[in-house]
Amino acid sequence: MTTTKIALITGGSRGLGKNAALHLAAKGIDVILTYRSKQEEAEEVVNQVSANGQTAAALQLDTSKVATFADFKERLTAALKEKWGRDTFDFLVNNAGIDAASPFAKTTEEDFDNLFNVHFKGVYFLTQTLVDTIADGGRIINISTGLTRFATPGYAAYASMKGAIEVFTKYLAKELGSRGIAANLVAPGIVETDFTKEAFGSHPGMHDFISSITSLGRPGQPDDIGPVIAFLCTEDARWINAQRIEASGGMFL
Numbered sequence: 001m002t003t004t005k006i007a008l009i010t011g012g013s014r015g016l017g018k019n020a021a022l023h024l025a026a027k028g029i030d031v032i033l034t035y036r037s038k039q040e041e042a043e044e045v046v047n048q049v050s051a052n053g054q055t056a057a058a059l060q061l062d063t064s065k066v067a068t069f070a071d072f073k074e075r076l077t078a079a080l081k082e083k084w085g086r087d088t089f090d091f092l093v094n095n096a097g098i099d100a101a102s103p104f105a106k107t108t109e110e111d112f113d114n115l116f117n118v119h120f121k122g123v124y125f126l127t128q129t130l131v132d133t134i135a136d137g138g139r140i141i142n143i144s145t146g147l148t149r150f151a152t153p154g155y156a157a158y159a160s161m162k163g164a165i166e167v168f169t170k171y172l173a174k175e176l177g178s179r180g181i182a183a184n185l186v187a188p189g190i191v192e193t194d195f196t197k198e199a200f201g202s203h204p205g206m207h208d209f210i211s212s213i214t215s216l217g218r219p220g221q222p223d224d225i226g227p228v229i230a231f232l233c234t235e236d237a238r239w240i241n242a243q244r245i246e247a248s249g250g251m252f253l
Helices: 015-026 039-051 066-084 109-133 156-179 197-202 206-212 222-231
Strands: 006-009 030-035 056-060 089-094 134-143 182-188 244-247
Touching: 006 015, 006 066, 015 030, 015 039, 015 089, 015 222, 030 039, 030 066, 039 056, 056 066, 066 109, 089 109, 109 134, 109 156, 134 156, 156 182, 182 222, 197 206, 222 244
Parallel strands: 006 030, 006 089, 030 056, 089 134, 134 182, 182 244
Antiparallel strands: none
16 A cells, blocks of 8 residues: 655745645645645645645744744644654655845845745754654755846845755755655746736836746746646656756746
8 A cells, every 4th residue: 555645835825835735736645735824825725635635734834933843843743643644744845935125235134134034044944853754765845946047136135045045955965865865946937926926016017028038938837836846746756866947938048
């Protein structure tokens, strides 16, 4: 009897995290998702995953607050035992994120610290906290950005945090390889989600500009990214490790 695999997705209540959860469910993978404040959105995703025939749960977590991670691990372990009769899960998708665009010269220390806490410190220490709860042979998927390859003014701080995650992912792959755990990155280009809604709304020509510098001629959609994350959690991706997979439709080539 094959045990159903379980994926934990941070920030899985909306945007790319939600899309990844639904595509994982479509591949027969159960899902635990975290949300920061909007429990109703998270429960709706749980319902959609359940409608696809998979088991799901939602847990509150603010990934910027490292001091809460031990408590989160306890709640996660309790959910695993209650719903799955297990004390481990298989796939960790570090997806939770915030945006704070500003020119380098105008970036505030507060904005920098907020980005750092969510996009690097939080990812680093949440992964550390949960590493003994990830089953041997599991996967870690970290979310990066096309902005680590090409530079767009206004994202110096954000892209720097993601650059750190790209280095971190290689070290995860190296240090966890003895347990059969692979670690990879998915780097989206510009995707039309609530994460980028303000940017598109405040720059009326942005859609046409993004289309013009993307080889496939349009901005990305969540359905362009979720399947890539889900694929990395399948057996077909078993030999992919320490890789940065850019899913941008060919931006700035």
